[in-house]
Amino acid sequence: MKEAYDVLVVGGGPGGALAAKAAAEQGLSVLLVEKRPAIGAPVRCAEGIGKEALAEFIEPDPKWIAADLDKAVLIGPDGTKFTIGNNHSGGKVGYVLDRKVFDRELVWQAAEAGAEIQVHARASAPIMIDGKVSGAVIHQHGKTYEVRAKVVIAADGVESKFAKWAGINTTVPLTELETCAQYIVNDIDIDERANLFYISYTDAPWGYIWVFPKGHRCANVGIGIAGTKSGEGHRAKDYLDRFVAREFPNGKITELIVGGVSVCKPLECTVADNLIIVGDAARLSDPITGGGIYNAMYTGKLAGEVAAAALKKGDTSKMALMVYDTTWREGPLGHALARNYAVKESFIKMDDAKFNSIIHSMSDLSLDEITVKSLVIAIFKANPWLALELPRLLMTL
Amino acid sequence: MIHIRRDVCGYCGACVSVCPRGALELIDAYLTVDETLCKSKCKICSTVCPLGAIELEEQ
Structure with missing residues (x-):
């Protein structure tokens, strides 16, 4: 030195x-x-990244790519699924990295x-x-x-x-710090080309649960919840343990990862x-x-x-x-952050009935582009009532 | 005073980012508290911890 x-x-x-x-x-x-x-x-990471974003900086290398994705699946509180991207999207979607x-x-x-x-x-x-x-x-x-x-x-x-x-x-601010826990879970039945996002106030208050594949029968299974929703007996790890026991009761946990993510x-x-x-x-x-x-x-x-x-x-x-x-x-980064902040503020406090209603409304749609913007536009199209509830958000799109 | 349960802490730094007094620091792989800065009244760190590694001790 x-x-x-x-x-x-x-x-x-x-x-x-x-x-x-x-x-x-x-x-x-x-x-x-x-x-x-x-x-x-x-x-300290769920390790997902978009392909085009990554390509701005580095040539993809199998050494550090754990999974190559072609779709993302949103799963509502009642289990209804909405899939973005499909088998025709040519694997353009994203990667799960080995950080x-x-x-x-x-x-x-x-x-x-x-x-x-x-x-x-x-x-x-x-x-x-x-x-x-x-x-x-x-x-x-x-x-x-x-x-x-x-x-x-x-x-x-x-x-x-x-x-x-x-x-x-x-x-x-405590309410804008997502407190997170994640397991690497092995020996589980998963779609190795799909990132799953579970949206549910009950299961992940003011946050979400993710299942990001990391290769054959293996995934990052994690959760983030708002700091203000955390406390004794209902911490990120408590929620995660309940989810894993329910969804992957026979999974083998080989790593515990914890972390904080700011959403301010x-x-x-x-x-x-x-x-x-x-x-x-x-x-x-x-x-x-x-x-x-x-x-x-x-x-x-x-x-x-x-x-x-x-x-x-x-x-x-x-x-x-x-x-x-x-x-x-x-530039594009600042605009995306400002827009996604507005999206977060609008959606984060919805209850499970509303999340269910939104995901039901989307079941007939197909969406190829996996961006927050295209998703929110699709949600607005399928749920015109939202424009009344979230007029300011509509302006930011 | 806050008490850090070192066998529970995952040294992730979530508490460090929300501490309003800057009293916590993640040094390499362990969490430290500066007791001259921490007033242990706000409980923000013990609330946010994903694992429950921070306890408040009675004086």
Whole structure:
């Protein structure tokens, strides 16, 4: 570890890896620190991603693809199913990744581009000079280092602390933090090409249950519920245990994964002097799906590029870095997040009778495109009464 | 004071993200609480925990 770098990236997930790679490709000296001893572990993710989204950043590789999907199935409280995509969609839908391998691949790519990687290296505080982030204190193997950097990219995930230490309020409201538990369940009868989403207030209040295949007779089976719906005897794991006992009584559980996913609005501003915040740390996970991989990769890459451009001009002030914030916020990502937040606010509090009614109304429809937007438009078409109840949402589509 | 049941905690960080005082931190693979910051009145962390690893201890 050197004393100073152009760019310090805190966190070795997809956001940090893409940031480090992009900055290194621009010829900058880059240090990426990951507090855990291994990149990619432990997994905190249901591992689903759209194919087209992923293709923006990386060629698909069977090494880290656990399942290739051609449909998504919504399952209502009474068990009624609505399938999106079909066998004719040519497997364009999405993948379930193996994040342990995927994350390592992304970090390797950053290293290949010239970034220095340090694992089991934890940022414990920013170095602040004149109120501006100027590096970080790093702990590794019992030693403490003061590492200076012209730009710090905070990619420290849902448990992000770096931006908070720098004075930015990153606290997620309890009701907008989905508390999640997931098992890898083996030896179960599943459609290995379909992601299942169970929508039910009773079974997953203000959240959903997912079954994402991970190959032959194996799936990620998980749940997210709103933080305010959690409590003693009715925590995410309690709901998940009930679901697994009911749906997969003979399944063999080989891994327990827990985590939090924010479904709030993004941070009001994702830059400060010499600081850029990306991915989950910037609260950029999708408010409807909870998906965050693409959003982290997109903002990570953008952050690396913006940092490089700012350094070339010799100005890494908040004003100079604002182009990062405006680019994602005013582009397709920001619009999708704003729309999906509105969708979430409109649908999350519906009761099971309403969910049943909506899914019944869709049973005759077929939908090939698996996006939140196309789904919500289809729901509106099949349920004209919703336009009266959710006029503001209609405007956002 | 809050008590972290280390044998139950899945060190996922859900509690860290909702703590309004920034008192919790996930250091590598264990959760720590800064008792100078935590007032252990809000119970947000023990509510949100997916596993039930955080208990409130009587003073």
